[in-house]
Amino acid sequence: MLTSPIFLEQEVSTEDGLNRSMMRKIIHVDMDCFYAAVEVRENPQLQGKPVAVGGSPQSRGVVAACNYEARKFGVHSAMPMSRAFQQCPNLITTPVHMDLYKQISGEIHQIFQDYTDQIEPLSLDEAYLDVSESSHCGGSATLIAQQIRERIFDTQRLTASAGVAPNKFLAKVASDWNKPNGQKVITPDDVQEFVKALPVKAISGVGKVTAKRMSELNIETCEDLNKMGLDKLNQYFGSFGEQLYKYSQGIDTRPVQTHWVRKSLSVEDTFAQDLPDLESCLLELAKIYAELLVRLERAQKKQRLIPKALFVKLRFDDFETTTIQMVGNKPDKHAYMRLCADAWRRGQRPVRLIGLGLQFNPPDMPEQLRLI
Incomplete structure (x- = not known):
């Protein structure tokens, strides 16, 4: 049974800083521990055990991905595999099977295309979907996201989490909210209250250096960012300041990009x-x-x-x-x-x-x- 509110398109006032882009219905689909989950699916004996995908510790390999059982020990992606074994001596490693991951990702994207052609892949395991014009599920982005996740599980035996929101920034934040195998919906009416309490570390692009600077400035939430104002944010964070200020108000006008330009x-x-x-x-x-x-x-x-x-x-x-x-x-x-x-x-x-x-x-x- 669905517990999330049904996200239907609605007129939104611009008085509180929001614009017509808030009428978009964006879904961010994020596979749960994709590479590791595929390896466990292919070898059911790994179920419930800490698994990392990557190179050998003897050859200075790094962790490409790991499952939640491994994360409990502090293992994470990009960690040297030798250190991962120090964190988790019982860690089970598997090599990267990229061709298999690409094949499965392609099959998942075929599911996306049944609902919209406005798809922006971010990697093999995540993508933005703009379903603003989709007539599926009565136009409910919430039900579309739920149905996509169910179809992924039925066809691939893999779980996905999803975020549903009026823009890409919030959809991506929401997809991480109820992981694994979860879903969160942020309606236009929810945006202002949601972003007030949102920790700045949840903002994409806020890395260790930026997070440390924010901590020194006593910036913990998006409300703190908003109170600091655009001028000071530009002063402290340069060109990133304007984007941070918009995010602090829940504003993100970026469209879903269906054509990717390699830089x-x-x-x-x-x-x-x-x-x-x-x-x-x-x-x-x-x-x-x-x-x-x-x-x-x-x-x-x-x-x-x-x-x-x-x-x-x-x-x-x-x-x-x-x-x-x-x-x-x-x-x-x-x-x-x-x-x-x-x-x-x-x-x-x-x-x-x-x-x-x-x-x-x-x-x-x-x-x-x-x-x-």
């Missing part, structure tokens, strides 16, 4: 043994460069990509990371080698990770003519 592409490799010197780094760079070309060719089949810069990232054995870039309109192995040498000289230490990448111009920008 960059990169490939990186973490080595089982530290690379001791620059020469060994340059030898590994050749392999990474070849992989970058493969991925670039694959990406260019989907959209027009115009490079504007090349960059190299190095992570040293003490985990210090440095990035260096240069202007460039195409991949160039020798340019990457020069960048790598310059980056290495900043630390002159053994290297545990090398990354190569490209940044792209907007797709509507014409290519610069080259003189021959």
